[in-house]
Amino acid sequence: MNNNISPTAFTKAASEIESRRNKAFQTLELHKAEISQKAPEIDSLYNRILKTSIDLSRAIISHSGDIDKIIDELKNKNLQNQLKIKVMLREFGYPEDYLTAKFTCPICDDSGYVNGNRCNCFNELIKKYTVEELNESCKIELHDFEEFNMELYSNIPDSSGIIPRERMSDILAQCKNYVDTFSKNSCSLFFFGNTGLGKTFISSMIAKALIEKGFNVAFDSINNFLIRAENDHFRRSNGNTVEAIINADLVILDDLGSEFSTPFNNSTLYNIINTRINMEVPTIVSTNLSLSELNDKYDDRIISRFTGMYNTYRFFGTDIRQIKRRMKDR
Ligand SMILES: [Zn+2]
Structure with missing residues (x-):
């Protein structure tokens, strides 16, 4: 695709990508709320994973002590808890990815970009809106x-x-x-x-x-x-x-x-x-x-x-x- 893109088509495509991303997160929030009500055990495990993730980023930033060992331990802990959550979700009758954001495009997680370049999903939407604009006349x-x-x-x-x-x-x-x-x-x-x-x-x-x-x-x-x-x-x-x-x-x-x-x-x-x-x-x-x-x-x-x-x-x-x-x- 060259750079001669219709600004209207670009804006429409970008806003559709944004709404796809928002929708994925909104659905995830709804699922989280439902789980915290119906399966508190899963909810507390989920929160523990979030905490471990925060600990992990802190450890990486602080760069102190036996950093590699700490990171490995935290990563392992997280992995185990994630597996546990999947099992528990299934036990409660939910799909095992119920607490994972489901993006329309798994390549760019509905951000529209991969390594600074427009993702294919974004280009496809630009094409769609360009043709729609063309058909309007x-x-x-x-x-x-x-x-x-x-x-x-x-x-x-x-x-x-x-x-x-x-x-x-x-x-x-x-x-x-x-x-x-x-x-x-x-x-x-x-x-x-x-x-x-x-x-x-x-x-x-x-x-x-x-x-x-x-x-x-x-x-x-x-x-x-x-x-x-x-x-x-x-x-x-x-x-x-x-x-x-x-x-x-x-x-x-x-x-x-x-x-x-x-x-x-x-x-x-x-x-x-x-x-x-x-x-x-x-x-x-x-x-x-x-x-x-x-x-x-x-x-x-x-x-x-x-x-x-x-x-x-x-x-x-x-x-x-x-x-x-x-x-x-x-
Ligand atoms: Zn994409």
């Missing part, structure tokens, strides 16, 4: 899988013999499975087909379901992402859109082809697509363009990524917006 509405209306797809074969409703229920089932089995190394998907066939709708369902499962999903139209990236690049804003997109668990680039063809846009798009392929992390791209229109607009090296490295899905049917309009007029 997304105008696309998110939907649930239950909202998908299969009736809007015809069950009459089209000129090529394909039944849109059958094809769409197949795509829907595969997308549900994608969500159910999603991992940070899932495959990438490429949705193409005419306007108004539900590509954005399905993408938004995947985004919503995975955000609810706790994944870090960046979702917006490619055009909006690139406008933000351009503003960052020319210092009209101080975000880090490209880095946030590259680091998200899943990136959904909606409506490829809606953006202007500029050298900046083309190289940024290639950078995002290619870096994520190299990192073996998933991206979902959707487009209304046909394969020949894509070939006209983009470099071979971009197209070959989609056709060679993504699972492609062609959407079939008649523009749903038109069908909905007709249904309303009836």
Whole structure:
């Protein structure tokens, strides 16, 4: 992670770490209070351990007498008492770690830092809040899988013999499975087909379901992402859109082809697509363009990524917006 971190994302991440730490200590305090009431024997042993620990630090600071021997004795005493506490807790029907603070991150004990560097848990939270900030400007509405209306797809074969409703229920089932089995190394998907066939709708369902499962999903139209990236690049804003997109668990680039063809846009798009392929992390791209229109607009090296490295899905049917309009007029 570079130093170009959004201050808002940093502050949110730091305060979440702090509240995790506070929560661990609050829970410990509650457990201590409960034990002192219900099992005074354990409580007095626990206090003896605390006293031995204080004696130990005093001995280390004072550095007098046979210091090594004293330290060894105190350490031994503490160890024995800790083992005794575990046994007693079990006897009283408590888990043996009931009087140990339980941190969300055992690596940094919810301090956020290890040897002066940000712990991975802290970086993960910064990533999460950076993507959330990015998604705040997304105008696309998110939907649930239950909202998908299969009736809007015809069950009459089209000129090529394909039944849109059958094809769409197949795509829907595969997308549900994608969500159910999603991992940070899932495959990438490429949705193409005419306007108004539900590509954005399905993408938004995947985004919503995975955000609810706790994944870090960046979702917006490619055009909006690139406008933000351009503003960052020319210092009209101080975000880090490209880095946030590259680091998200899943990136959904909606409506490829809606953006202007500029050298900046083309190289940024290639950078995002290619870096994520190299990192073996998933991206979902959707487009209304046909394969020949894509070939006209983009470099071979971009197209070959989609056709060679993504699972492609062609959407079939008649523009749903038109069908909905007709249904309303009836
Ligand atoms: Zn940590």
